[in-house]
Amino acid sequence: MKPVKKTFDIIEKKQIKPCYGLLKLYAPELAAGAKPGQFLHVKCSGTMDPLLRRPISIHAVQRSGKTISMLYRKAGRGTSMLDSLDKLDVMGPLGHGFNMSCSGTPLVVGGGIGAAPLYFLLQELSGMQMQVDVFIGASSSEHLLAVEDIKALGHCVRTATDDGSAGYRGPVTDTCLPYLNKDVQVFACGPVPMLKKLAGDMEENKAAGQFSLEEKMGCGVGACLSCVCKTYQEKEKEYTYSRVCVDGPVFSAGEVVWK
Amino acid sequence: MNKNVNLAVDIAGIKMQNPVATASGTFGFGNEYADYVDLSRLGALVVKGTTLHPRQGNPPPRIEETPCGILNAIGLQNPGIETVVNEILPHLQNKNVPVIVNISGDTPADYAKLAQKLNNSCAAGIEVNISCPNVKKGGLQFGSDPESAAEVAGAVKASTNLPVIIKLSPNVSSIVKVAEKVARAGADALSMINTLLGMKIDINTMRPSLGNNFGGLSGPAVKPVAVRSVWQVYREIDLPIIGIGGITTAEDALEFIMAGASVVAVGTGNFINPTATMDIIENLEKYLIDNDIADIKDLIGRAH
Numbered sequence: 001m002k003p004v005k006k007t008f009d010i011i012e013k014k015q016i017k018p019c020y021g022l023l024k025l026y027a028p029e030l031a032a033g034a035k036p037g038q039f040l041h042v043k044c045s046g047t048m049d050p051l052l053r054r055p056i057s058i059h060a061v062q063r064s065g066k067t068i069s070m071l072y073r074k075a076g077r078g079t080s081m082l083d084s085l086d087k088l089d090v091m092g093p094l095g096h097g098f099n100m101s102c103s104g105t106p107l108v109v110g111g112g113i114g115a116a117p118l119y120f121l122l123q124e125l126s127g128m129q130m131q132v133d134v135f136i137g138a139s140s141s142e143h144l145l146a147v148e149d150i151k152a153l154g155h156c157v158r159t160a161t162d163d164g165s166a167g168y169r170g171p172v173t174d175t176c177l178p179y180l181n182k183d184v185q186v187f188a189c190g191p192v193p194m195l196k197k198l199a200g201d202m203e204e205n206k207a208a209g210q211f212s213l214e215e216k217m218g219c220g221v222g223a224c225l226s227c228v229c230k231t232y233q234e235k236e237k238e239y240t241y242s243r244v245c246v247d248g249p250v251f252s253a254g255e256v257v258w259k
Numbered sequence: 260m261n262k263n264v265n266l267a268v269d270i271a272g273i274k275m276q277n278p279v280a281t282a283s284g285t286f287g288f289g290n291e292y293a294d295y296v297d298l299s300r301l302g303a304l305v306v307k308g309t310t311l312h313p314r315q316g317n318p319p320p321r322i323e324e325t326p327c328g329i330l331n332a333i334g335l336q337n338p339g340i341e342t343v344v345n346e347i348l349p350h351l352q353n354k355n356v357p358v359i360v361n362i363s364g365d366t367p368a369d370y371a372k373l374a375q376k377l378n379n380s381c382a383a384g385i386e387v388n389i390s391c392p393n394v395k396k397g398g399l400q401f402g403s404d405p406e407s408a409a410e411v412a413g414a415v416k417a418s419t420n421l422p423v424i425i426k427l428s429p430n431v432s433s434i435v436k437v438a439e440k441v442a443r444a445g446a447d448a449l450s451m452i453n454t455l456l457g458m459k460i461d462i463n464t465m466r467p468s469l470g471n472n473f474g475g476l477s478g479p480a481v482k483p484v485a486v487r488s489v490w491q492v493y494r495e496i497d498l499p500i501i502g503i504g505g506i507t508t509a510e511d512a513l514e515f516i517m518a519g520a521s522v523v524a525v526g527t528g529n530f531i532n533p534t535a536t537m538d539i540i541e542n543l544e545k546y547l548i549d550n551d552i553a554d555i556k557d558l559i560g561r562a563h
Contacts, residue, residue, distance in 0.1 A: 219285070223292060241316055
């Protein structure tokens with residue numbers, strides 16, 4: 001769908017664990033037209049400070065209720081203001097989401113707040129009658145997100161935490177490694193060290209996939225060239241800077257330069 | 260609404276239906292905003308800074324938020340003048356909006372070549388960037404020295420018949436002196452201000468926040484500096500001015516116009532509100548009607 005700029009009513013706000021929040025918007029057009037992996041560019045206050053919008057991924061869509069949810073980390077002053085609002089000024093849906101028509105058995109890997117957009121993808125996969133292997137990791141159980149909700153969709157979830165407070169003790173990339181092979185299509189979102197390790201493991205095991213990236217953002221529409229990441233140019237060893245907001249946020253795993 | 264008020268302005272021969280333009284580097288080549296803005300309603304479209312050869316730009320992070328502002332260090336990422344002239348500008352030809360192309364070079368000769376390449380394009384004017392704080396060579400080094408600034412202005416002027424607008428830097432001891440020199444070198448108009456050189460440190464990593472260490476400060480935080488600059492230059496120099504710096508509303512635009520700007524350009528404001536330019540045009544018209552002013556031109560320099 002074409003993106004809109006509109007103010008939507010916030011119909012539900014929830015605190016999730018100590019550092020996260022969930023907002024539900026009544027937004028029929030977004031609920032009908034948004035795709036997994038896309039994001040909303042939202043204004044955190046009506047004032048000029050903080051100034052910039054914040055890009056927040058779409059966490060869940062309830063098509064019947066015409067609502068859309070955002071699960072976000074209260075990372076700073078802007079995002080910490082969100083739960084004081086009753087209405088939200090939104091630009092979206094923005095960016096290229098996940099390509100769900102790729103061949104290969106879906107395998108989903110999330111780290112920290114990276115689990116947020118993967119839930120929407122898993123909603124869509126369940127809708128296509130697919131039950132998939134999901135690997136969710138975080139630094140500790142306090143930061144492990146969306147696990148019960150993903151299980152409720154019928155998917156098989158394995159968890160990992162750095163401190164062992166939930167699931168496997170160690171990086172989430174350890175837990176998904178045995179499942180990487182040429183027949184899977186990995187969908188991943190998480191911190192850079194996780195994606196970097198996963199990209200290496202995928203290359204070794206000839207697994208294809210798609211990564212959703214995050215970068216500090218300005219306009220959200222591809223004009224300001226702020227939110228760039230390094231990508232390989234087609235069939236060349238040269239790299240270029242691609243815009244996370246419009247060329248991404250989802251990139252094919254082999255496209256991203258991690259050096 | 261009463262349509263008898265006149266918003267049209269003319270700057271160095273570029274006819275604009277209203278005095279609201281986009282600021283270079285914040286609006287891409289226009290199409291990026293086409294879902295939000297009817298480009299044909301803009302006074303002018305000032306497109307992303309272009310160089311002779313393609314540039315990759317600076318390593319990220321390229322943007323940081325500051326109180327009521329942002330620091331950016333894009334580093335002039337652009338596809339180069341050939342691609343701009345051959346592939347991008349032709350698509351803007353039928354948008355019914357004057358397109359002003361912003362150019363940046365390492366030497367006065369670069370600027371001259373860039374201007375020549377635009378002679379047979381659909382560009383309605385050239386904005387000469389002698390004030391980019393985010394590149395190592397050229398850019399600000401021309402803008403901070405009145406003689407070098409004049410040399411660039413003269414080189415461009417000698418290479419084109421298009422209106423030449425020189426974009427001035429606030430990172431100087433006297434913006435009036437630079438304006439004076441470029442006016443004598445033949446500039447047709449001035450745009451001001453470019454960003455203010457700034458910096459932010461990440462106290463967790465104990466390192467500069469931006470990949471380029473320094474960045475250009477823009478947004479509402481710089482508006483008073485920009486209004487003051489326009490005021491000073493308007494008093495001393497007889498050239499039309501495009502006022503830029505932290506404009507997000509029609510009230511902001513009016514301050515610039517009353518300080519002496521004939522046209523205003525919206526930059527960072529587009530990021531906060533993608534329809535800022537359209538809202539400003541509408542509210543300028545409303546201001547004229549409410550205050551019984553027939554022509555926006557009557558407000559240019561009114562505060563003096």
